[in-house]
Amino acid sequence: MDALVKGVLNKQISAAAEVIRMAEEEAPEIYGYLKQLYPYTGNAHIIGITGLPGAGKSSIINLLIKYFRGQDKSVGVIAIDPSSPLTQGSVMGDRIRMMEHANDREVFIKSLTTRGWLGGLSKTAARITNILDAMGKDIIILETVGVGQNEVSIMNFAHTIVLVLVSEMGDFIQTIKAGVLEIGDIFLINKIDKNDPYDLMTNIESVLRNEDVEKGCWEKKVILTSALKNDGFDRLLECIKEHRRFFLDKKDSFLLKRARQEIKEEVYGSLAGHINQKIDQDSKTNKILKKVVSKKEDPYSLALKLLKDFNIDKNI
């Protein structure tokens, strides 16, 4: 077993940071490390927190960290929100709120930006989740902005998904209808001290399809909170615990779905890197590209030619 792998399993922060760096940078050795770490994964409770910037995700996460640390559980946070004040430089800078955990060695916060190349973000998020899981984190929190396919696909790696909303973002409910609503387990309407939450609550409840509860599905919950006043937070913890019990009962079908998604992201992410390189740097491809611009060639024929190189035949 590699020293770095041993280090991660022994909860060494420097070892974990090093393996995470390699996972992000696509170092060729990363596969060997991930393979060795994989058998040690599967113990963490992975909680997804998703919602638009300004909904109050980081306050909620802060409260969760406090709660779980109080129970002597170690926590990892992976922030895939470019606006997240958790670690990233932010314009408005309310990241100060998370700084209180900066000296707690049992809290590992990692921020990913969306700058990474096309398709790679979910893959990297999945890899880092596994690294933190193998490192023995009891709780792993995945934070995303919750709009767009990438964010939705990252949420496939979370066990319990909390959607954070605020009333003033009423229109957001239209967005979440198309995708995120289906994946949410708990709907949290935050900042109820500032805005009347009842219209939004009625709206959400009207679109939640809880008719499958009798068939053994999870009954999706709507919770009202005010992170500012520390209100409604007990109910959130209760729901998270309840969902955990529910989840552990039907773990296997989730794990199969997750493995499927993980492999897709791995294959997909690596291919994307390969395609980018081929199209950006290959001189033959670049010659054809110039012909595409001058309309002597079309982009579709070139795409089909490249697909053939990848062993995929499409007839036209």
Next chain:
Amino acid sequence: MDALVKGVLNKQISAAAEVIRMAEEEAPEIYGYLKQLYPYTGNAHIIGITGLPGAGKSSIINLLIKYFRGQDKSVGVIAIDPSSPLTQGSVMGDRIRMMEHANDREVFIKSLTTRGWLGGLSKTAARITNILDAMGKDIIILETVGVGQNEVSIMNFAHTIVLVLVSEMGDFIQTIKAGVLEIGDIFLINKIDKNDPYDLMTNIESVLRNEDVEKGCWEKKVILTSALKNDGFDRLLECIKEHRRFFLDKKDSFLLKRARQEIKEEVYGSLAGHINQKIDQDSKTNKILKKVVSKKEDPYSLALKLLKDFNIDKNI
């Protein structure tokens, strides 16, 4: 030349709708149609309108449609915002605003949802842009929610990119900092009748990097508008026209970048479909997946095996 291709070139709505349907559904014949239509593209002015739900994108688009129709220009709209009231059923339902164009044959509105499979959305958006371009649309408006990589990559296909913001979404500026800010040409702060825009304006102006204007780059503009009061709209039109002139001067480098992106999306999207099928339906892969769940196998080895099948060798 196929009858459908002729139909599109003759501005037949039914023909365009049929080719668009095939592009969305990945019908194998679509390549033939897209290839034949491609030489007729390149005339439309493609305007990207991006911003969070609730920022007022559809009012702005509505005003743009009115203006361009008043100049006797034909307009196509591709809405890639699942919350868009343009055509989609929406919970809140302010789509009525766009309905005034429903009987105008020179306005073609097409809504795409994010339900499509992973990676396919940008590809489909690019295809439909080309179809509407070949159909002779003078103006094509691409509407996206502007958060997440998919939306950013779709904006690669627009010539002039307008970012719609509102003051109350102050935190959004943090999000756009990481990606969208770089691609925006015009920043529109909307609903100034409701919120004081000056803080947000100062914030945006402080992060805009206009130091490259002397080197011939576009000088990014911030505009204050109230779609409700029809205020600031003249300035938006002026900026759009000014950017058009700028764009036409340096068209070639844009077109090369766009062709590159288009081919990437094509190859990438098709591969994604192929990978999904392989991982979801192939019985051999499914056997290994079960072993991954029980930790007898790891997802990384399976991913590497699949990559080999696609002619991509990675050493580990």
